Amino acid sequence: MLSNSLSLLVKAKGLTQKSIADKMGVSEQALSRYLHGKTAIGADSLEALLSCLGINVEKLVDAEIAKSMKSQEKKSVRKRNLLAELQEEQVTKVMTWFSKTNAAVATRR
Numbered sequence: 001m002l003s004n005s006l007s008l009l010v011k012a013k014g015l016t017q018k019s020i021a022d023k024m025g026v027s028e029q030a031l032s033r034y035l036h037g038k039t040a041i042g043a044d045s046l047e048a049l050l051s052c053l054g055i056n057v058e059k060l061v062d063a064e065i066a067k068s069m070k071s072q073e074k075k076s077v078r079k080r081n082l083l084a085e086l087q088e089e090q091v092t093k094v095m096t097w098f099s100k101t102n103a104a105v106a107t108r109r
Helices: 002-013 017-024 028-035 043-052 057-108
Strands: none
Touching: 002 028, 017 028, 017 043, 028 043, 043 057
């Protein structure tokens, strides 16, 4: 959950909720509600909070997009590999059938 992650980040940075709330321009109570998941944090407040924690939102988003694209790329590679394996298996079956059929026809002559 986002609130748990944010709360852990605040603790890891060793900052007080008061100092962060002051920088964000919100009350300590509002910040506490965000950090405990009692109130959904809006995009502007999230950006302000991350900025107070020294986290660049654009880099964070770019990293998530890159991670998502890499995951999609891996899925595509797996699908292509599976398709190639299936095609190879089908070709092998056809070739085996063809060889057996040719051998059977040759013995009848």
